[in-house]
Amino acid sequence: MSATPAPGESAGIRPPLGRTLVVIPTFNESENVERIVSRVRAAAPAAHVLVADDDSPDGTGAIADKLALEDGQIHVLHRKSKDGLGAAYLASFDWAMGEGYDVIVEMDADGSHRPEDLPRLLGALENADLVLGSRWVPGGKVVNWPRGRMLLSRGGNLYVRIALGVGLRDITGGYRAFRRSTLEALDLGTVSSQGYCFQVDLAWRALKRGFRVVEVPITFVEREYGTSKMSSSIVREALWRVTVWGAQTRAGQLRGRR
Numbered sequence: 001m002s003a004t005p006a007p008g009e010s011a012g013i014r015p016p017l018g019r020t021l022v023v024i025p026t027f028n029e030s031e032n033v034e035r036i037v038s039r040v041r042a043a044a045p046a047a048h049v050l051v052a053d054d055d056s057p058d059g060t061g062a063i064a065d066k067l068a069l070e071d072g073q074i075h076v077l078h079r080k081s082k083d084g085l086g087a088a089y090l091a092s093f094d095w096a097m098g099e100g101y102d103v104i105v106e107m108d109a110d111g112s113h114r115p116e117d118l119p120r121l122l123g124a125l126e127n128a129d130l131v132l133g134s135r136w137v138p139g140g141k142v143v144n145w146p147r148g149r150m151l152l153s154r155g156g157n158l159y160v161r162i163a164l165g166v167g168l169r170d171i172t173g174g175y176r177a178f179r180r181s182t183l184e185a186l187d188l189g190t191v192s193s194q195g196y197c198f199q200v201d202l203a204w205r206a207l208k209r210g211f212r213v214v215e216v217p218i219t220f221v222e223r224e225y226g227t228s229k230m231s232s233s234i235v236r237e238a239l240w241r242v243t244v245w246g247a248q249t250r251a252g253q254l255r256g257r258r
């Protein structure tokens with residue numbers, strides 16, 4: 001965990017955390033949804049869960065509805081069609097704000113983000129504005145990932161670090177906890193990143209606004225059931241957007257020097 005605030009980072013006392021919502025986006029996760037939701041309920045009993053399903057053809061949404069009927073802390077957001085992870089999260093954040101949650105957590109449905117790590121993420125958020133579950137800080141681990149995915153994640157993070165000039169080790173990861181006040185300041189209406197680039201976009205916005213972003217080591221476990229939705233178009237989107245953001249930042253720095 002990074003203990004020293006970076007330049008421009010806001011220090012100071014933060015309010016207690018309050019009500020937590022764990023958002024789980026799903027597309028064809030029928031083999032995983034019940035298992036992940038019950039693990040979250042066991043690991044963080046006070047937290048509510050929102051399953052954000054993009055009308056999965058495999059019936060994930062109907063399974064989530066059944067879980068919600070049985071447990072008042074489980075909710076479901078049904079979306080019309082597969083529209084990317086970014087859009088599912090933005091709709092979920094809107095829902096969370098409307099319902100008055102104070103902390104919003106992002107978590108994959110496939111078991112890669114262990115709900116048992118959640119209390120540590122929430123503990124770190126007491127003194128931070130955004131907490132990233134991190135595979136690439138000391139103590140972080142990846143289990144059962146093919147070499148290609150490992151290289152993609154490490155290479156992707158290295159590229160982002162260099163292009164944007166940020167110190168975070170795992171800015172592409174999707175296991176994170178936001179304070180509501182952080183999300184409210186990120187200008188979410190202007191986010192257009194669709195795939196996993198969405199994660200870089202939000203962390204980058206938080207850093208630029210001087211928020212305290214802290215990385216907590218996690219063990220990332222590759223899914224046992226269902227299939228990955230990662231695709232080459234998702235990688236291409238991240239590559240060009242990060243390159244553009246990096247170029248804009250450098251151009252701004254040069255203008256500032258003149």
Ligand SMILES: Nc1nc2c(ncn2[C@@H]2O[C@H](COP(=O)(O)OP(=O)(O)O)[C@@H](O)[C@H]2O)c(=O)[nH]1
Nearest residue numbers: 025026027054083084085088108109228229230
């Ligand atoms: N609602 C929604 N969820 C998605 C979409 N794409 C991926 N997901 C979910 O996002 C999470 C991460 O996706 P995953 O396929 O495991 O990606 P990987 O871990 O990078 O291989 C899983 O819970 C997916 O079901 C999408 O377009 N819409």
Ligand SMILES: [Mg+2]
Nearest residue numbers: 108110112223
């Ligand atoms: Mg996965």
